[in-house]
Amino acid sequence: MKWSFVIQQKMKAALLLGGIMALIILATLLSRRNMEGIDKSFSSIYQDRLIPATTIIYLTENLYGKRLSLEEYLLTKGAGNKSEIKAQLSAHNQNIDSLIGAFEKTYLVDEEAKSLTAFKTEVLRYEALEKSVLNLCSSGAQEEGRKLFAGAGSNTFKNTITNLNELTNIQSSIGKDLMKESKSDIASFGIISFLQIGLAVVIGLMLLVLIQNSAIINKPKITGEKNQYFNLN
Template sequence: MKWSFVIQQKFKAAILLGGIMALIVGGTLISRYNVEGIDESFSSIYKDRLVPATTILYLTENLYRKRLSLENYLYSEAQQSPAHVKAQLHAHDRSIDSLIRLFEKTYLVDEEAKSLQGFKSQIGQYARLEGEVLALCTVGSFAEAKQVFSAPGSTTFESTILNLNELAGIQSTIGKDLVKASKVNVASFGIISFLQISLAIITGLVVIVLIRNSQIIQKPRPNSNKSQYFNLN
């Protein structure tokens, strides 16, 4: 009867410990998933948000330099050759194209891809206006060239900058979402770690109880006949 009770208790303990171990293993896997999610979020913040944000800054700089180069050519007293100005504009165009290709290598959400496509369209339109201005200057029509530069040129330039501002706003919004996701993963990791520690403590307590029960069951009982013998004497 005693051994039957011991086996029954050990069987229950084995089931309990097995369940605890399964929970610990499951918690470990979930923790690993959360850590990978945190790593992916921070990597995405750098690769897909910080790099595009820096690229937008350089794109804006090149656009303003193009605008300033053409403006100096039109309104400066020191006249430059159209070929020299055209070479400057082409250098900025190559830089812009390189930056756009770098931007396109990052992960783009639908809204971001649409805005980038609009920006590329505006860039092409503005480049054509620059070519028109230079063509007018080549034939000596500076007044008309200034008019094109000021009216449609200014409007197109502002639209291009607005596209960049829109892209910058998208980076900020998605970056905030990634930070929120990272915080959720960190919180989940903390909860799971606490549960794992609790389960480890419970496992230790169960082992201690099993050891004590085993010692109590295996401890020999005092001989009652021997006690009676001494009492009779």
């Protein structure tokens, strides 16, 4: 009876310990997955949100640089250095092309890709207007060049800035979503950690119970042997 009871208790303990070990392994895998998710979220915030946000600042700077350079040239009524203004505009255009290329290498959501495509279209349109303004000034039609710059040129320039503002808003929105996702992963990691601690405590209590049961089972046997010894005497 004692041995059958011991075997039964050990089988129960083994099954329970096996279940707990399986839960611990599962919790460990989930923790690892959460950590990978947190790492991915923070990497995405830097690579796909912070870098594009910085790129937008530089794009805005170059667009305003072009606008101010051409405006300054027009204020001279054609007396400015034509080669110099062309070189300035060309340098800004090259910077803008490089920045757009860097932006396109990041991960883009659908809305972001559409806004970037619209921005590229407006940039090309604005470059064409700049060339038209310079051609008019070169042909002696400075007044017409200034009107084109102040009219269609101004509207196209505003469109490029509007597109950049849209991209900025998208960066902010997606960044907030990534932060929420990271917080969710961190919360899940905390819950799993507490679960692992709880399972460790349960294992410890089970070991104490097993030790106590073993002591109870062995104690009557020792007592019986002592009584037999006394009866023989």
